[in-house]
Amino acid sequence: MDTIEQERRGDNAEAATELDALIIGAGFSGLYQLICLRDRLGLSVKVLDAAGDVGGTWYWNRYPGARCDSESHSYCYFFSKELVEEWEWSERYPEQPEIMRYMHHVADKFDLKRDIFLNTRVASAHYDEAANRWNVETESGKRFAATYLITAVGCLSAANIPEIPGLDSFEGDWYHTAQWPHEGVDFSGKRVGQIGTGSTGIQAAPVIAQTAGHLSVFQRTPTYSVPANNGPLSDEFKQYFKENRGEIRKIVESTPNGHPFRINERKVFDVSPEERKKIYEAAWATGGLQFRACFQDLMVNKAANDTAAEFLKGKIREIVKDPKTADALADIDHPYATKRPPIDTNYFDTFNRDNVTLVNLRTDPIERITPVGIKTRDKEHKLDIIVFATGFDAMTGTLLKIDIRGRGGLTLRQAWEAGPKTYLGLQVPGFPNMFTMTGPGSPSVLCNLPVAIEQHANWITDCIAHMRQNGKERVEALPDATEKWVAHVNEAADATLMPMANHSWYHGTNVPGKPQVFMPYAGGMTRYRAICEDIARNGYEGFSFTGNGEQMTTAKNSTSANAFAAAEAINSPGV
Numbered sequence: 001m002d003t004i005e006q007e008r009r010g011d012n013a014e015a016a017t018e019l020d021a022l023i024i025g026a027g028f029s030g031l032y033q034l035i036c037l038r039d040r041l042g043l044s045v046k047v048l049d050a051a052g053d054v055g056g057t058w059y060w061n062r063y064p065g066a067r068c069d070s071e072s073h074s075y076c077y078f079f080s081k082e083l084v085e086e087w088e089w090s091e092r093y094p095e096q097p098e099i100m101r102y103m104h105h106v107a108d109k110f111d112l113k114r115d116i117f118l119n120t121r122v123a124s125a126h127y128d129e130a131a132n133r134w135n136v137e138t139e140s141g142k143r144f145a146a147t148y149l150i151t152a153v154g155c156l157s158a159a160n161i162p163e164i165p166g167l168d169s170f171e172g173d174w175y176h177t178a179q180w181p182h183e184g185v186d187f188s189g190k191r192v193g194q195i196g197t198g199s200t201g202i203q204a205a206p207v208i209a210q211t212a213g214h215l216s217v218f219q220r221t222p223t224y225s226v227p228a229n230n231g232p233l234s235d236e237f238k239q240y241f242k243e244n245r246g247e248i249r250k251i252v253e254s255t256p257n258g259h260p261f262r263i264n265e266r267k268v269f270d271v272s273p274e275e276r277k278k279i280y281e282a283a284w285a286t287g288g289l290q291f292r293a294c295f296q297d298l299m300v301n302k303a304a305n306d307t308a309a310e311f312l313k314g315k316i317r318e319i320v321k322d323p324k325t326a327d328a329l330a331d332i333d334h335p336y337a338t339k340r341p342p343i344d345t346n347y348f349d350t351f352n353r354d355n356v357t358l359v360n361l362r363t364d365p366i367e368r369i370t371p372v373g374i375k376t377r378d379k380e381h382k383l384d385i386i387v388f389a390t391g392f393d394a395m396t397g398t399l400l401k402i403d404i405r406g407r408g409g410l411t412l413r414q415a416w417e418a419g420p421k422t423y424l425g426l427q428v429p430g431f432p433n434m435f436t437m438t439g440p441g442s443p444s445v446l447c448n449l450p451v452a453i454e455q456h457a458n459w460i461t462d463c464i465a466h467m468r469q470n471g472k473e474r475v476e477a478l479p480d481a482t483e484k485w486v487a488h489v490n491e492a493a494d495a496t497l498m499p500m501a502n503h504s505w506y507h508g509t510n511v512p513g514k515p516q517v518f519m520p521y522a523g524g525m526t527r528y529r530a531i532c533e534d535i536a537r538n539g540y541e542g543f544s545f546t547g548n549g550e551q552m553t554t555a556k557n558s559t560s561a562n563a564f565a566a567a568e569a570i571n572s573p574g575v
């Protein structure tokens with residue numbers, strides 16, 4: 001095969017490196033999947049990553065204030081007791097450099113770096129049906145051939161830079177937060193314009209404002225934010241974690257969203273308005289994503305959600321002194337947490353600084369970028385630096401940038417023309433032996449990601465082990481199982497208020513031309529885990545396996561399976 005390919009090319013291209021499995025991405029997913037396949041199953045495995053280091057999203061997102069919104073003692077791997085015991089986080093939410101130190105610690109401890117090729121961007125991955133191999137080529141022409149292809153590319157890695165006319169003419173410097181220069185950016189005394197007020201912009205603005213001469217925040221869609229209440233972890237907390245590691249692991253693995261706290265069972269209208277106010281105040285003081293967990297029905301009952309929304313809008317008006325700015329910040333059009341709910345450190349208070357201005361794009365939209373700044377309808381804002389905190393082509397963007405072709409040359413782009421379709425978020429019909437970690441249709445971004453990642457990697461490893469034990473060479477999701485799963489993903493989203501925020505990257509509406517489909521699975525990580533376990537236990541229902549020489553079968557009676565249809569009613573979405 002290699003020789004033929006070399007002859008076809010008529011060049012001296014190096015032979016492909018032959019592997020059992022190839023993993024794309026060296027973030028949380030890729031590192032743990034490497035451990036599972038190499039060290040548990042004894043497979044030959046390599047990891048390729050375009051970045052110059054391990055770390056995945058944390059390699060790229062090093063903008064000012066970059067910090068994880070999951071609490072540090074849960075934003076980690078739990079598979080190794082020794083690793084859990086020896087690592088100590090310093091703050092309630094880990095900052096980007098500390099996460100990078102953690103990733104290095106993991107990579108060194110498990111001797112992973114010898115199997116990782118960095119600065120290696122995958123250009124194409126084509127399935128050769130006759131050979132049952134994935135032929136992968138990098139942008140620099142390196143070639144690999146593997147039985148299994150695992151995409152561990154992350155959900156938020158393809159930066160979205162909006163096409164605003166005139167950017168090329170801008171004479172200052174501009175940066176996207178997810179492509180931040182490693183040497184940092186000096187804002188001292190500079191006139192800075194930040195476009196975007198999602199989770200990233202909300203983290204970045206208060207830090208940029210500390211040194212910038214002036215910061216103009218260009219806001220198109222206002223959003224809620226709850227104080228993170230970040231700070232150094234106390235000795236008491238560290239001791240608590242040491243003594244309760246097992247229990248904390250149980251909690252993260254048994255709550256719908258993988259966080260280290262449980263969702264309170266009370267409902268909003270079970271308590272009096274006075275009591276509710278006290279509960280919200282206490283949740284505000286606790287801070288972070290725990291706010292969302294103070295009642296169980298915030299995500300499923302609009303009237304209940306309205307009470308949280310009003311409380312949070314009231315907080316903005318309390319904090320921000322200028323009433324016009326407060327109104328613009330609090331003019332929020334979607335229910336709380338139906339878009340990814342940001343958490344912050346001094347975000348709203350930043351607008352009380354003399355050197356910070358909010359530009360309300362709803363009333364004064366951007367017309368173009370000029371050589372000297374940003375021209376909105378009413379004014380030219382003179383700027384030295386523009387920061388794009390404009391998000392990502394989330395969940396599908398990075399995969400679709402790679403030329404992925406399955407059986408019969410079917411491209412992933414064709415397969416997903418009307419929006420991503422997966423079975424369990426893990427496989428796509430027509431793409432045998434390809435597994436998509438945290439893919440669309442899995443809980444992914446609605447879950448504390450390391451928790452979802454460990455589950456995926458373990459499940460994929462078990463599936464591959466099952467194939468090897470049973471002489472099966474190909475596994476492929478069946479089309480009707482996939483259709484049923486896609487319907488279930490929609491049903492899970494529809495059982496929540498999330499479809500009410502239809503302008504969000506969860507739906508793909510932030511990228512022009514992208515199919516509009518609710519992408520993550522909102523049924524909760526606990527339910528998802530149970531479904532995956534049931535499917536495996538029942539002989540991997542909804543997947544077809546073939547052995548050496550057998551033809552790939554097309555599903556006839558696939559998913560008699562349909563284990564998920566029997567799942568309990570959705571009442572605690574995993575967000």
Ligand code: NA7
Nearest residue numbers: 156162196197198199200201220221340389390391392505
């Ligand atoms: P988000 O949440 O997609 O936020 C992007 C922000 O950029 C949002 O406020 C957008 O406003 C704004 N945006 C995007 N394009 C434009 C244009 N053309 N003009 C003005 N404003 C624009 O991305 P983040 O990076 O903040 O967060 C992504 C996830 O990363 C986050 O949820 C965490 O999970 C980690 P819009 O709402 O589209 O009006």
